[in-house]
């Protein structure tokens with residue numbers, strides 16, 4: 001089945017879910033104070049993160065609203081990049097002067113909106129585009145609504161489909177200047193390989209893989225593997241940590257690319273082609 005490209009969706013009205021979380025938590029942020037560094041996720045908004053955010057530029061309110069609504073309405077909102085990571089990505093797109101962006105894992109469209117904002121801030125949007133791929137129909141539809149409400153539909157194309165199938169089906173494309181891997185963790189190696197094999201990454205392009213430290217667990221994988229009985233959540237996390245351990249190893253040993261693993265946010269692997 002080929003991926004469907006949605007230009008227009010008829011959406012039923014969204015159920016209003018009561019907000020029980022008064023102060024929504026900052027997903028994926030880690031303490032960066034030495035004494036608090038831990039191998040477990042720490043979902044609290046610490047002073048360094050708050051201070052860093054207050055000293056950084058603010059994303060437009062329409063993007064902040066996507067974050068707020070997602071954090072308030074969805075239990076798994078820790079899948080979304082954090083506001084400081086969003087600001088960083090908007091900045092990064094401008095730094096790289098990227099025009100063509102590919103994202104795997106749209107979720108509710110927050111990171112896609114941050115990329116689009118980076119494109120818009122550069123002024124000339126001729127040829128500029130974010131293509132974002134999502135497997136879940138519900139998330140794809142939410143992202144469409146969010147991107148539409150935020151006014152970025154001219155810059156964002158949302159594709160409903162499996163990452164591997166979409167990557168294999170993409171044709172008549174110009175290579176991408178920026179690729180963001182953020183879908184299923186057990187798909188990273190395959191996504192990365194197809195992107196390189198099909199020349200989807202421009203010669204001077206950058207690919208970034210998210211969560212490569214996965215709550216501080218990835219470096220501990222050899223020990224985790226040796227551990228005994230785990231509860232279902234720990235099992236799921238352990239599986240992702242193992243997948244990401246294998247991905248990091250795969251990239252490190254790949255002569256086609258050069259990489260830097262940045263220990264920021266939940267771990268970002270920056271990758272460029274050797275040309």
Ligand SMILES: C[S@@+](CC[C@H](N)C(=O)[O-])C[C@H]1O[C@@H](n2cnc3c(N)ncnc32)[C@H](O)[C@@H]1O
Pocket residue numbers: 079080081104105106107108109110111112133134135136139161162163164182183184187
């Ligand atoms: C970590 S979330 C993406 C978060 C998003 N980039 C953001 O920061 O707002 C991962 C998303 O990938 C989607 N996904 C999982 N498996 C996928 C697959 N095989 N192909 C495409 N998307 C997939 C999930 O449904 C989920 O919405």
